[in-house]
Structures are given as structure tokens and as C-alpha cells.
Amino acid sequence: MKGNSKVINMFQAPKGTKDWLPDEAERWQTVVDTVRKAFEKYGFRPMETPAFESFELLAAKGGTGDAVRDEIYNFKDKGGRELGLRFDLTVPMARVLANNANLPKPFKRYQIGKVWRYDNPQAGRFREFWQADVDTVGSSSPLSDAECVAALCEALEQLGFKEIKVRLNNRKLLQTLFLKAGVKESQMLEAFRSVDKMDKIGADGVKRELEDKKIGWKGIEEIIKLKGDVLEKIEDKYGAVDGLAELKEFLKYAKILGIDKYLEIDLSLVRGLEYYTGPVFEVMIGDAKLSCGGGGRYDKLIKILGGPDLPATGISIGLNRVVGLMEEKNMFKASPIKKVFVASVNDFVRGDAAKICQKLRKDGVIAETDLAERKLSRQMEYAAAIGAAYVIVVGPKELEKKCVKVRDMKSGKEKDVPLDKIAKEVL
Amino acid sequence: MKGNSKVINMFQAPKGTKDWLPDEAERWQTVVDTVRKAFEKYGFRPMETPAFESFELLAAKGGTGDAVRDEIYNFKDKGGRELGLRFDLTVPMARVLANNANLPKPFKRYQIGKVWRYDNPQAGRFREFWQADVDTVGSSSPLSDAECVAALCEALEQLGFKEIKVRLNNRKLLQTLFLKAGVKESQMLEAFRSVDKMDKIGADGVKRELEDKKIGWKGIEEIIKLKGDVLEKIEDKYGAVDGLAELKEFLKYAKILGIDKYLEIDLSLVRGLEYYTGPVFEVMIGDAKLSCGGGGRYDKLIKILGGPDLPATGISIGLNRVVGLMEEKNMFKASPIKKVFVASVNDFVRGDAAKICQKLRKDGVIAETDLAERKLSRQMEYAAAIGAAYVIVVGPKELEKKCVKVRDMKSGKEKDVPLDKIAKEVL
Numbered sequence: 001m002k003g004n005s006k007v008i009n010m011f012q013a014p015k016g017t018k019d020w021l022p023d024e025a026e027r028w029q030t031v032v033d034t035v036r037k038a039f040e041k042y043g044f045r046p047m048e049t050p051a052f053e054s055f056e057l058l059a060a061k062g063g064t065g066d067a068v069r070d071e072i073y074n075f076k077d078k079g080g081r082e083l084g085l086r087f088d089l090t091v092p093m094a095r096v097l098a099n100n101a102n103l104p105k106p107f108k109r110y111q112i113g114k115v116w117r118y119d120n121p122q123a124g125r126f127r128e129f130w131q132a133d134v135d136t137v138g139s140s141s142p143l144s145d146a147e148c149v150a151a152l153c154e155a156l157e158q159l160g161f162k163e164i165k166v167r168l169n170n171r172k173l174l175q176t177l178f179l180k181a182g183v184k185e186s187q188m189l190e191a192f193r194s195v196d197k198m199d200k201i202g203a204d205g206v207k208r209e210l211e212d213k214k215i216g217w218k219g220i221e222e223i224i225k226l227k228g229d230v231l232e233k234i235e236d237k238y239g240a241v242d243g244l245a246e247l248k249e250f251l252k253y254a255k256i257l258g259i260d261k262y263l264e265i266d267l268s269l270v271r272g273l274e275y276y277t278g279p280v281f282e283v284m285i286g287d288a289k290l291s292c293g294g295g296g297r298y299d300k301l302i303k304i305l306g307g308p309d310l311p312a313t314g315i316s317i318g319l320n321r322v323v324g325l326m327e328e329k330n331m332f333k334a335s336p337i338k339k340v341f342v343a344s345v346n347d348f349v350r351g352d353a354a355k356i357c358q359k360l361r362k363d364g365v366i367a368e369t370d371l372a373e374r375k376l377s378r379q380m381e382y383a384a385a386i387g388a389a390y391v392i393v394v395g396p397k398e399l400e401k402k403c404v405k406v407r408d409m410k411s412g413k414e415k416d417v418p419l420d421k422i423a424k425e426v427l
Numbered sequence: 428m429k430g431n432s433k434v435i436n437m438f439q440a441p442k443g444t445k446d447w448l449p450d451e452a453e454r455w456q457t458v459v460d461t462v463r464k465a466f467e468k469y470g471f472r473p474m475e476t477p478a479f480e481s482f483e484l485l486a487a488k489g490g491t492g493d494a495v496r497d498e499i500y501n502f503k504d505k506g507g508r509e510l511g512l513r514f515d516l517t518v519p520m521a522r523v524l525a526n527n528a529n530l531p532k533p534f535k536r537y538q539i540g541k542v543w544r545y546d547n548p549q550a551g552r553f554r555e556f557w558q559a560d561v562d563t564v565g566s567s568s569p570l571s572d573a574e575c576v577a578a579l580c581e582a583l584e585q586l587g588f589k590e591i592k593v594r595l596n597n598r599k600l601l602q603t604l605f606l607k608a609g610v611k612e613s614q615m616l617e618a619f620r621s622v623d624k625m626d627k628i629g630a631d632g633v634k635r636e637l638e639d640k641k642i643g644w645k646g647i648e649e650i651i652k653l654k655g656d657v658l659e660k661i662e663d664k665y666g667a668v669d670g671l672a673e674l675k676e677f678l679k680y681a682k683i684l685g686i687d688k689y690l691e692i693d694l695s696l697v698r699g700l701e702y703y704t705g706p707v708f709e710v711m712i713g714d715a716k717l718s719c720g721g722g723g724r725y726d727k728l729i730k731i732l733g734g735p736d737l738p739a740t741g742i743s744i745g746l747n748r749v750v751g752l753m754e755e756k757n758m759f760k761a762s763p764i765k766k767v768f769v770a771s772v773n774d775f776v777r778g779d780a781a782k783i784c785q786k787l788r789k790d791g792v793i794a795e796t797d798l799a800e801r802k803l804s805r806q807m808e809y810a811a812a813i814g815a816a817y818v819i820v821v822g823p824k825e826l827e828k829k830c831v832k833v834r835d836m837k838s839g840k841e842k843d844v845p846l847d848k849i850a851k852e853v854l
Contacts, residue, residue, distance in 0.1 A: 010484045011526040011733065014510055017477035019523050022536060025473040041788045043766070043795035043813075046452040050444035050555050051478055051512070051541060052500075056437045073479075075502030078545055083441055085478070096446050099438040104812050106798045109449060114478060118505055128477050139798035143781055147798070150785070256781045258789075306438065339470070354570055354683045358577070361468045362685075368470035371533045371566035371574070385531050386470075 016119070016127025027332050028130075031159060031323055032112055035132050038155035039110040042147055044134045047109040049092035051116075055082035057095055060305055073116050073127075085116035089133040090298070090314060091305075097137050098307025105138030105310070110151075112319075126320055131293075135314030137302070142246060145279045145297055146253035148315045152293070153259050156285060159322065160331045165289055166262045167282040169269040170250075171296070173234075173243025174223075177267070180238060181219025189274065191215050195224060196270040224268035231265070243278075250279055275301040281315055286325050293317035338390070340426050341383035342369040345376055345395035353394040356404065356422065360392075363423035384409065390426045443546070443554025454759050455557075458586060458750055459539055462559050465582035466537040469574055471561045474536040476519035478543075482509035484522055487732055500543050500554075512543035516560040517725070517741060518732070524564050525734025532565025532737070537578075539746075553747055558720075562741030564729065569673060572706045572724055573680035575742045579720070580686050583712060586749065587758045592716055593689045594709040596696040597677075598723070600661075600670030601650075604694070607665060608646025616701065618642050622651060623697040651695035658692065670705075677706055702728040708742055713752050720744035765817070767853050768810035769796040772803055772822035780821040783831065783849065787819075790850035811836065817853045 013019050020028055036046070059068045074084035086092050089111045097107065112132040119125055134151050136144040149166055156164050175188055183191045194209040201209070207217045226233055231251075234244060247265075254260045271280040271294055280296035295315030303309045326332060342357040344350045350370070357369040368386065370379050376393075383391045393405040393414075403416045406425055417425045440446050447455055463473070486495045501511035513519050516538045524534065539559040546552055561578050563571040576593055583591050602615055610618045621636040628636070634644045653660055658678075661671060674692075681687045698707040698721055707723035722742030730736045753759055769784040771777045777797070784796040795813065797806050803820075810818045820832040820841075830843045833852055844852045 010481050010487075011522055013477050014479055014481055015504075015506070015508065017479070019477070019519075019526075020473075020475035021523070021527065021530070022472035022474055025475050028475070029473055040764075041791070041793050043793060045449035046447075046456055047449055048447035048452050048455070050440050050446070051543070052441055052444070052555075054437050054441055060437075070505075073502070073504060075500070077442075077500060078497075079442070081442065092446075095438055096448070099446075100448065103448070104809070108795070116478070128479075136798060141798045141800065143777075143796075144798045154788070252778070253781060256778055257785045337467075350570075351679070351683055354680060358684045361581070364468070366468050366470060368535070369570075371563060371568045371571045373568065382531070 016125075018126065018128075026335060027327075028319075028323060030332070031319060031326070032132075034158050035155040035317075035319070036110070036112060038158050039132075039134050039151050041154070042108075042134070042151040044108045044110040044136075044151060047093065047096065047111050048113065049086070049089070049096060049111070051114070052083045052085050053092055053095065055084045057305065058084045058087065058091060060091075071118055073118055087115055087117050089113060089115065089131055089316065090135065090301070093133075093135055093137075093314075094302045094305050094307065094312070097302050097310060097312075098305050101308055106144065107137040108134070109137075110134045130319035131316050132319055133295075133314055133316040135312060137310050137312040139313070140299070140311040142250040142279070143253045145250055145313045146257050146259070148295065148313055149254070149281055150257040150259045152283060152315050152317060153262055155317070156283075156322070159326065161285050163285060163287050163289070164262045165264055165284040166259070167266040167269045167284065167294075168247075168250075168263050169265065169267055169280050170243045170247045170278055171270075171276050171280055172278055173241065173247055174267060174270070176242045176244075177223045177234070177238065178220060180241075181223060182216050183220065187213065187215050191220065192270045193272075195220065195268060196272050198224070198268050226267050230267065246278060271296055273298075275304070279313070283315070283317060285322065286329065290321060290325055292321040292325075335387075337366060338426065339386060339388045340365050340367045340390045340392060341379070341386065341388040342367060342392045342394060343376060343379040343383065344370055345393060347373070349394045349396060349399065352399055353392075356392060356394060356419065360423055360426070363427075365423055365426060392422060392426075445553065445555075453762060454754075455746075455750060457759070458746060458753070459559075461585045462582040462744075462746075463537070463539060465585050466559075466561050466578050468581070469535075469561070469578040471535045471537040471563075471578060474520065474523065474538050475540065476513070476516070476523060476538070478541070479510045479512050480519055480522065482511045484732065485511045485514065485518060487518075498545055500545055514542055514544050516540060516542065516558055516743065517562065517728070520560075520562055520564075520741075521729045521732050521734065521739070524729050524737060524739075525732050528735055533571065534564040535561070536564075537561045557746035558743050559746055560722075560741055560743040562739060564737050564739040566740070567726070567738045569677040569706070570680045572677055572740045573684050573686070575722065575740055576681070576708055577684040577686045579710060579742050579744060580689055582744070583710075583749070586753065588712050590712060590714050590716070591689045592691055592711040593686070594693040594696045594711065594721075595674075595677075595690050596692065596694055596707050597670045597674040597705055598697075598703050598707055599705055600668065600674055601694060601697070603669045603671075604650045604661070604665065605647060607668070608650055609643050610647065614640065614642050618647065619697045620699075622647065622695060623699050625651075625695050653694050657694065673705060698723055700725075702731070706740070710742070710744060712749065713756065717748060717752055719748040719752075762814075764793060765853065766813060766815045767792050767794045767817045767819060768806070768813065768815040769794060769819045769821060770803060770806040770810065771797060772820060774800070776821045776823060776826065779826055780819075783819060783821060783846065787850055787853070790854075792850055792853055819849060819853075 072084045072087045134148050194206050210217045275298040276296040277299040278297035282294035293316045297313040299311040342353045344353040353369050357367045360367040391407045402419050406417045407414045499511045499514045561575050617640050621633050637644045702725045703723040704726040705724035709721035720743045724740040726738040769780045771780040780796050784794045787794040818834045829846050833844045834841045
């Protein structure tokens with residue numbers, strides 16, 4: 001511990017980032033594979049975009065707002081271009097759609113990748129983290145909203161989550177109700193911004209903010225606190241207002257897709273981003289109802305970014321949150337992958353061991369052999385440390401009989417197996 | 428085409444980078460999965476590191492040399508830390524090993540991910556590109572070198588490459604021979620640097636450079652031009668020089684692993700990086716012998732970066748080159764994934780179609796349904812466009828009989844299938 005702080009700094013992953021060592025990386029890989037497979041079943045196809053984008057795109061007005069400069073990693077390349085690391089996967093996708101007008105519609109894509117935000121790192125919050133997104137571009141149907149939510153719920157189910165809650169609202173409906181409550185159209189965005197802070201600053205905080213902004217709190221409070229049969233209460237009080245039919249249609253499809261059990265209408269849900277135009281979602285998992293992502297419909301974003309006028313909807317999960325909760329709740333099963341270690345009884349059979357090991361690999365077995373010229377007992381320790389299911393012991397006596405000893409590491413039982421039957425024995 | 432250049436610029440992927448649209452992204456995914464599976468068979472396990480590292484690490488002396496500042500994306504974060512996007516996967520791995528002294532050795536890891544270099548983008552050269560690396564840390568055995576090469580060759584074989592060539596040299600041997608040829612120890616690095624440019628500037632260029640550096644060309648020329656049975660010729664002329672036994676031992680294990688057929692000893696091979704200490708490799712693929720990667724042993728790097736004194740060896744392929752060649756040679760097979768499209772005969776059965784579609788997904792089928800309220804003929808066009816293997820036609824008459832029509836898109840044949848037998852029919 002005598003090293004100076006500069007040296008220590010150089011060895012650690014940069015602030016707000018982390019390394020994934022093999023045990024953890026393998027679990028992550030399982031999660032990514034599971035999520036990918038769920039998304040693919042719904043007809044979403046993979047897409048990949050660069051880690052950085054032009055700063056101009058990331059900061060585009062009406063997209064993500066002005067604060068973006070403080071919240072991203074931005075820099076100039078050696079040609080003087082202003083760039084920034086992507087902070088989500090939606091804006092790059094919108095750019096791709098704007099740039100490839102001839103892609104067949106509806107365009108359904110998923111993307112799983114890292115994004116970067118210059119947040120203040122806290123427990124469980126990283127500056128580099130993984131998102132998994134599904135989006136459908138070119139469909140106005142609420143079925144496409146419901147499909148995105150269903151694909152995400154299925155991914156979470158496949159990962160083993162029993163407790164899933166999707167908070168649901170509709171920006172159109174909320175805007176209609178806020179207008180009726182006396183919020184002026186020009187104040188709408190500010191009203192949304194304050195209500196969005198409910199979880200962070202509580203009702204009192206929101207009330208204070210709204211009053212500071214000269215926006216009436218009482219009418220808003222009545223709306224966002226509606227519980228129970230919310231739709232009926234709205235209809236009773238306001239009639240068939242704008243946005244209500246859309247919300248109902250979404251619920252109809254959600255029921256068809258079997259995800260209605262996860263839904264909870266919550267009129268206080270706004271979602272921070274300005275670009276949402278219809279349904280908005282927030283996904284909570286585990287008994288602690290940890291928020292792990294969300295999304296919504298953004299029918300204007302692609303046009304705002306200069307592309308064609310295309311409706312779009314999508315949802316995103318933060319995989320760090322998901323994996324973190326899975327680690328905490330011991331939701332990872334032991335790896336089903338069987339590994340084999342090929343040990344040498346002495347130095348004279350190392351070549352044979354390497355040959356047998358290679359043959360096993362060619363037969364589809366995950367196999368390792370000693371690389372450190374260790375004696376047999378140390379090789380057995382290493383085999384146990386890497387979790388080998390079997391150890392193949394290669395010795396001169398067995399080789400004479402064209403055999404090896406195969407040791408089942410779980411039962412401790414050993415038996416002689418002919419050289420050409422080893423793969424069959426361990427697979 | 429009337430847009431101003433600023434707008435066009437914002438929509439394109441930044442200079443030197445590219446987007447992967449779904450067709451291409453799916454092919455990439457196959458390649459990554461294949462490579463991963465090959466590496467895993469050899470006992471390599473995944474690891475992941477941040478996209479950026481401290482600049483100090485990336486520029487560490489004795490690692491990658493001084494030129495790094497001109498060749499990477501470096502920037503300061505808002506806390507004034509100097510960072511840089513990783514330009515390879517070796518330096519981050521060396522950092523992780525330096526920072527996690529207790530990892531069991533030998534430590535065998537693979538990493539597949541993007542790296543970034545501020546190169547001048549040319550045809551086929553990107554500033555953002557993918558590398559796939561295997562490395563073994565903590566083993567001095569030439570078997571560990573041979574395993575890395577074998578894992579990579581197996582990945583290439585699995586991808587369908589028949590023509591694989593691995594150029595092979597040994598830095599220790601080369602240094603011994605250069606010393607015997609009169610190169611001074613203090614000039615060694617410069618001699619290596621010039622010889623490394625053989626492919627770019629030709630023998631005449633190398634000769635001129637060496638003469639400018641006051642390093643004798645003739646002795647070097649004799650060595651690097653040795654062809655045929657190189658080992659025998661060296662032994663005849665110089666005896667059992669340093670590095671020769673190591674090279675022979677490598678060849679012994681290469682033979683055991685069945686990769687000797689790919690090897691070609693080439694004394695002109697140096698590999699640019701300063702940190703190699705023993706065997707060096709360069710991998711060429713296709714009939715045009717396109718260089719797609721390489722590697723070697725780097726026994727001092729981890730210590731140079733301040734970690735423990737650990738021998739290490741590894742090899743890396745550039746996936747952009749590999750995929751590019753596969754595209755060019757039509758090596759990608761049609762996707763084996765069967766997709767199903769569920770079509771509605773009219774608007775009244777859309778809900779039923781969505782329900783049937785969802786049931787198919789739950790049964791493991793990749794299924795889509797109409798999201799754009801199109802009439803049947805347009806739905807059929809879309810199904811053909813997405814390459815659906817089957818279309819499930821949902822109509823009121825069939826529904827009454829608890830049936831759907833299943834159309835095989837290849838043969839054009841249709842048949843009625845009961846609702847609870849659709850998945851079985853299409854899987």
C-alpha cells in the first residue's frame with residue numbers, strides 16, 4: 001500500500017466505470033443472451049451504432065434538452081469535430097432512421113450496448129453502463145407500444161423475475177387534463193418537469209416548484225393523485241378526453257399480449273425526456289420495486305432531428321440495475337457449461353495431454369491442460385479452482401493401454417476410458 | 428440533396444465510424460458468437476473493461492511508445508482527468524491483472540469489443556473497429572502461445588476460412604541474430620522499427636531507413652531473407668542461439684495442436700509494438716492473404732505497467748477485416764432462423780392475430796404481426812420483405828373452426844392448422 005495515489009489511479013478503472021472479471025462477465029453474457037433472445041422472438045432485429053456521435057446531434061433542440069453538455073463526455077477530435085459519447089441508444093437510432101429513409105417500415109430493432117453519462121457516481125450508478133432497447137419506427141398502432149413493453153417483460157421473466165411492475169401513463173391525456181386544470185400550454189413543459197421530480201423531491205417539493213413557476217398546484221394534485229379505477233374516474237369527470245382512447249387501446253392490446261397483470265396506471269408518471277408524445281412507461285423490478293428503465297412513444301423526434309415524419313415507440317432497460325439485483329438476490333444459477341481439465345502425471349506425457357486436450361476441443365468439449373509445468377497435485381487444485389466437472393488423468397501406464405483415467409470431480413469416482421471414447425464420456 | 432453540409436454531417440455516423448443496420452448486425456452477431464464459442468472451447472473466459480482508460484496508462488512508456496497521443500481519442504473529463512478511448516484490449520487487460528493480483532494463474536481470458544484509433548480512414552480502415560483477443564497470463568510455456576494461435580485458427584475455421592496463414596517469428600531469436608549481424612543493442616529497437624515497415628516501404632525503403640540510422644543493412648538483409656528450412660539454416664550458421672529452442676518448442680506444440688499446417692517462419696516479421704519479448708505472429712486469411720491480426724508474447728508489459736512480474740502471451744484479430752472478407756466472398760449462409768408473420772384478413776380479427784402471434788412467441792417462435800393496419804395483400808408483401816418462412820393467415824371463417832391457414836412461403840402451399848398446433852407446424 002506504499003504506491004503513490006497517481007499509480008493507484010492508473011490501475012483502477014476510471015471513475016464511474018468498472019471492470020467485468022470472468023465470473024461476472026460470464027453472468028453478464030448470460031443476461032445479454034437471454035435478453036437478446038426474448039427481443040428476437042418479438043421480431044426485433046439487432047443494430048449497432050458508434051460509441052460517439054456528433055455533439056450537435058446529441059444536443060439537438062427538442063430532443064434531449066440543453067442540459068446535455070453538462071451530462072455527457074464531449075470532446076473534439078484532432079480534426080476539430082465536436083463529438084460526444086452516446087448517452088442513450090434512442091438518439092443514435094433516430095439518426096440512423098433519418099439517414100436511411102428507405103429502410104422497410106415498420107422498422108423493429110433492438111440494441112444492447114454501453115452508454116456514457118457524466119453523472120455523479122453513487123452506489124449502483126455508473127458513468128459507463130449498459131442499456132438494452134427495443135424500438136419500433138413507422139407504426140402508430142398502440143399494439144406496437146404494447147409489443148415493446150411485452151418484449152421487455154418477457155426478457156425480465158426469462159431472467160427469473162417474478163415481481164415486475166410497469167407504471168403507465170399517457171402524455172396526451174396528461175396534457176389534456178393539465179389544460180383542464182388551468183395549466184397554460186406555454187407552461188406545460190415546466191409543469192411536466194416539476195411533476196417528474198415527484199420521486200426525488202416529494203409532493204411538497206413539486207408543489208413549491210410549481211408555485212415558484214406560477215403554476216397552480218391544486219388542479220395538478222387532484223389529477224396526479226387519482227388512484228383506483230383511474231380511467232373510469234377520468235371519464236366520469238372529464239368525458240372522452242384526448243388521449244383516453246389511446247390509453248384504452250393500449251390496455252386492450254396489453255391484455256391480448258398477457259402483460260396487463262404488470263400494469264399500473266399512474267398519472268404522476270411523466271418521464272424526464274421532452275420528446276415523448278403519447279404512452280410513457282416505467283419498469284420496476286424485484287420486491288423493492290427498483291426502477292430499471294422505461295420508455296414511451298416519441299412521434300416527433302425523428303423529424304425534429306431532420307429526418308422523415310415517422311411515428312416511433314420504444315423502451316429501454318438499464319442492465320447494470322438488472323444484473324445488480326440478480327446478484328443481490330442470488331438469481332444466477334451455476335453455469336451449465338461443463339469444463340474438463342486434462343492433467344499430466346509426469347513431464348513425459350505433457351505432449352500426450354496437450355494432444356488429448358486438443359482432440360476434446362475438436363469434439364466440442366471445453367478443455368484445458370496444464371500450462372505451468374505443475375506436479376499432479378497442483379494440477380488437481382487448479383482443476384478444482386476453475387470448476388472442472390471432470391479431470392482426465394494422463395499417465396504412462398494408461399497410455400500403454402490406450403486409456404486415460406477420467407475422474408468425476410463431483411462424486412470423486414474414477415474410471416479408465418479408452419482414448420477414443422473420452423468426449424462421449426464427458427459430454 | 429438540398430440540405431446544407433452541417434445537417435448531412437449530423438446524420439452520418441462520425442468520420443471513420445459506421446452504423447450496422449440489421450442485416451449486417453445479424454451477420455456480425457453470428458461472427459461474434461462463433462468466435463466466442465471457439466475461444467471458450469480452449470478455456471478462455473470473457474472479460475470486459477471500460478471504453479476509456481486514464482491517458483497515463485495508454486501512454487505508459489515501454490508499453491506502446493510515445494506516438495500514442497497522436498493516434499488515440501484523448502480528452503479531459505469534467506473533473507480534469509485525462510482519459511483516452513482504448514486503442515487495444517491488451518493494455519486494459521494488463522491493467523486489470525496489475526490491479527487484481529489474486530486472480531488464479533494461469534489466467535486465460537478473451538475479450539471481444541470495440542477499440543478506437545485516430546487513423547486516417549481509408550477503404551476498410553476505421554477509427555472505430557472491433558477486436559477479438561485471447562490472452563494467457565502467468566504461463567511461460569510455449570504451449571500457451573500455441574493455444575492462443577490455435578484458438579484463433581479454430582475461430583477462423585469455424586467461420587469458414589480455408590486459407591489461413593500464420594507468419595511466425597521470435598523476437599529473442601531475431602535480436603540474437605541481429606546482434607551477430609553487428610546491430611548494437613542500443614540500435615535494436617530502431618532496427619526492429621525499420622524492418623517492421625517492410626510491407627509498407629519495401630526492402631529498398633527499409634535499407635534506406637537503416638542506412639540513415641547508421642545501422643548496417645547487409646547483415647540484416649541476409650537474416651530476414653532466409654527462406655526454406657529456416658531453422659536448419661540458422662543452426663548451421665549460428666549454432667543453438669538464444670531463442671531458437673523456444674521457437675522449436677513452440678513448433679512442437681503447434682504440431683500437437685494441429686496448427687503446424689498454417690505456420691510459416693518469417694524472420695522479417697517484427698510486429699510494431701515494442702513490448703513483445705518472444706514469439707510474434709501475424710495472421711493472414713483468404714486467397715489474397717489479407718492480414719487480419721496478430722500478437723505475441725509480452726513477458727514484461729504487466730510489470731512495466733506497475734503490476735506483478737507475470738509472463739503473458741496473446742493474439743488478436745480485427746473483426747472488421749474478417750467480416751469484410753466474408754461479405755466479399757459471400758461466406759455468410761442464409762440465416763437459419765425461421766420467422767413467422769401472422770396476417771389478418773380484415774380489421775375485425777386483428778386482436779385474434781395479435782393473440783395468436785403472442786402465443787407463438789411464448790412457444791419459442793420468432794413471430795411478428797401487422798402494426799400498420801394494412802390490408803392483406805400489403806401484409807403479404809411485408810412478410811416476404813422480412814423473409815418470413817411462414818405466414819399464418821387469420822380469418823373469421825377459419826377462426827370459427829378454431830383454425831388458421833398456414834402458408835409455406837417457399838412452396839406457396841397452404842393448409843388449415845388447428846390453433847393449438849401452429850407452433851408445432853412451423854417449428
